Amino acid sequence: MSKKTSNISIIILAAGxxxxxxxxxxxxxxxxxxLLGNTIETALKLSVKEVIVVLGANYNAIKKEIKHYPITxxxxxxxxxxxxxxxxxxxxYITSSKQKVDGILVILADQPLINAQFLNKLIDEFNKKEHPIIATSYKNKKYGVPVIFDKIYFEELLTLNDDYGAKHLLKKNKSLVKILIPELENLDLDLKADYESLYKEKFNNK
Structure with missing residues (x-):
């Protein structure tokens, strides 16, 4: 794993x-x-330019819990x-602050099984300059976040305005996407039962 700082920034989406x-x-x-603290701690293990967390709902309560981290x-x-x-x-934020980055790594706050080793694999693959988008495999041949977008997509990403993230961008550029499979299943935690079940499996069985 390279110690050299990658010329990408991380965006953690945690506004819902x-x-x-x-x-x-x-x-x-x-x-x-x-869940968010774990995601931030994972991101901070990577050699990147900046870790950005986008909050929204419950902004004040969540900010209070994460403001001690070296993040934006x-x-x-x-x-x-x-x-x-x-x-x-x-x-x-990245474009207006005139940051010269090669791309962004997009992570969700509710995928606790995604670890730093896997994210480093995404970055290493992106640094080969063979594919402008590096995505993560899901079940049923689906793929998505964590995902790295080359800076050539920033203009299109700026126009996003719905709840589907960048799915259409991935679909439109399918031939340019490299998909990596994580060691553990790529799970999003949306329901309390899913969270409780995974937490019990991860921490209570030890």
Missing amino acids: ASKRMGTPKQLLKWGNST ILNNEDWQKGLGKSLAFGVE
Whole structure:
């Protein structure tokens, strides 16, 4: 694993209201941290230019719990427009701050099985310059986040404004996407039962 700093920034999307979970899932306990804290700690293990966290719903409560990390915290007041809008908001921050980055690694706050080793594999693959998009495999031949987008897509990412993230971008550029399979299943935690089951499996059986 290279110690050299990669010329990419990380955007962690954590702006949602967690309606299906019934409580802000960003703050749910995960080991000695929270789901969002765990994601931030994983991101900080990587040699990247900057770690950006996009918040929205429950901004003040969540910011209070993560402000001690060496990260950039953004408040997307249009978070209700969905994941795509939060991603566009993060990209807008990068472009307006005139950062010269080669790309962005997009991570969700609710995928606790994604580890630093796998994210480093995505970065290493991106650094080969063979594929402008590096995505993660899901079940049923689907793929998506964590995903790295080359800077050539920033203009399109800035126009996102719905809850489907960048799915259409991945679909449109399918032939240019390299897909990597994580060691553990790539799970999103949306329901309380899913969270409790995974937490028990991960921490209570030891």
